[in-house]
Amino acid sequence: MHVNMDGQGPLHAQLTRALKAAMFAGRLGEGGRLPATRQLARELGLSRNTVLAAYEQLRAEGFVRGQVGSGSFVTPPVKPEALPSPAQVEHPPQSAFARRGRRFHDHATMPGRATPGMRYAFSYGVPYTNPALTTAWARELGRAAAYTPPNYPMTQGLPALREAVCDYLARRRGVRAAPADVLIVAGTQQAMALTARVLLDVGESAVLEEPHYTAMREVLQIHGAQVEAVEVDAHGLRLDRLPAAPPKLVCVTPSHQFPSGVVMSLERRLELLAYASRHDCWIFEDDYDGEFRYDAQPLAALRSLDRDGRVVYVGTFSKALFPSLRLGYLVMPPGLQRDYLNAKWQDDFGSSAIEQAALANFMADGGFERHLRRAGRALLERRGALLAALSRELGDALHVADSRAGMHLVAWLRRADPEQGNALILAAREKGLDLYSIAPYYQRPPPQAGLLMGFASMSVAEIEQAVQVFATCMRERGLA
Incomplete structure (x- = not known):
């Protein structure tokens, strides 16, 4: 139990005041059971006699009642003090990052909210979800929880999952990658945030498609990038509309442009790769639902055509499985692996190992492909x-x-x-x-x-x- 001792006077008196404060603040409500005296003494590093003295004082003042064999309980009428509302305690933004966050993102107006x-x-x-997927996933989670080591996960991601991702990408998306190239991330959103941190300094330019995924734009803007949206036509991003000064980063959804649905033509893909190589810029390829096509096999990913290592390829399991999983993958460009791993480590040490292990086994035994x-x-x-x-x-x-x-x-x-x-x-x-x-x-x-x-x-x-x-x-x- 957490209590704040004020350092004034005897320890039993300090503890008495601290417990009263917890009651008035609502952390110890009416009928709430106080910790056992031995337990509280051990947690606070006090003698049991000190805790007994504080409890006796609270009983004498009518704040608690003792029940033989059950313990001590808070008695009425202890009314919690009115806590300040969020509006009363809100502070102005304390950093440039926070100022940009307030300027560019508002949870209350997020598009697509049900x-x-x-x-x-x-x-x-x-x-798309179904009971078979729910049952299979519950089984995989239970199995993974039993054998996953309890220590911190690898920052880059479990080797078994990275191997499964490489196998999947080679067969379904035409992307050749080694497990050392793959970074497991918490979805496309984190992939974009890490990419902004690795590739862009504040004030550098990035291009998005017009229209585009709003969250991607906001991540870049909050990071401090100068963002410009470039028109999409029936063949994909209009390269002839790119700004005169080449951007540092170009973000595209070539397999199924979001939200227009356009598929970038092969000619336009090759032109974009040549542009990136010529101007020393990077391409962020968001392949958010490239698995699902209804007239032919999915087009090969842009990354599969890249010969100069300019494409950051990102996939997610949010659309193929369910958004609550919060797992995706990023194929890192050659030479930037160390920077991406540093950024991921700084962000969260690594994604949840239990979910990674469950997903790795789900992919390895064919369950993922059956679901697709x-x-x-x-x-x-x-x-x-x-x-x-x-x-x-x-x-x-x-x-x-x-x-x-x-x-x-x-x-x-x-x-x-x-x-x-x-x-x-x-x-x-x-x-x-x-x-x-x-x-x-x-x-x-x-x-x-x-x-x-x-x-x-x-x-x-x-x-x-x-x-x-x-x-x-x-x-x-x-x-x-």
Whole structure:
């Protein structure tokens, strides 16, 4: 038990005052049991007689009551003092980093956040899950907890998991890497933060796609980078729109551009690699859901074409399994392994060893691949149901930008500007349907209203019902 002794007077009197303060602060509430005298004496380094004297004084003043064989309990009427509210104790930012954090990030306005109480939601950040995955993962966690050593994990990640990642990348993404090249991270978010720390000084420039993943932009801005968003067309990042002064870092999602869904063409990929080599800049390749394509085999990753070691390749298990896992991997460029390991060590020493061990075994025994196949079939069915329902219910009122990849698509409202789109979202919520605007993912929002429509988290029947509600809202507002 933690108590604050004030150093004034006899020890038993100090302890009496400290215990009263704990009661008034609410840390020892009415009916709460005080620690046994021997236990408290041992924890505080006091004699048992000192603790007994303090307890006797509290009993004499009516603060506690003794119960033979059970101990001492706090008695009423001890009322906790009113604690100051967060607004009363908030301080101004104490560092440049904190100032940038307050300027560029606000938890209350994060895009894509689910609205409580909705019956249907086209959530685009929620992956496909099923009871078989939950059961398999629980089994792997139990097994891993039994044999994982209790000491600190390796900063770089468990060798077994890094080997499994290398095997997976070679077969599914065309990336050749050795376990020594792989760093296990806490998802794409940490990978981006480590990359900013390793590659960018405050004030140096980074380029993002337009539109782009907002969290990636905010990480770079909070780090102190000068961020510029460059337009994406049907073939990927517009290299002809890159700033005159070459950036230090270019961040792309070539396999399934987020959020537009565009797949970067092979020609554009080769041009980007040549640009990075020519201008001595780095490429951050976020392959967040490259596993899921519905018309052909996934395109090889940008990293697989890199001959000059300019690509930082990042993958995550958040979309393939579930976001709560908080595990991903980063393939480090040659010559930067030491810098990345230093950054990871400084950040958290290393990712959880139990989850790593569970995932390594899940991948090694084929469970991960089986899940991907099952998820791919389910996503294909749900995607087809969404496209068919949108076409049937709304026809030419929408332009659907479908890349035949990933777990979401973009629907542009042909007859709605952004203001009308926001009004539609509010109207849909009144009917129990959560819709999500694409506008927050632009630095320069488009003139037309667009929606991100995820299909992984709803069944086929739920998707069809949700589209009917969506169509009703569109018609009521004169948009269909």
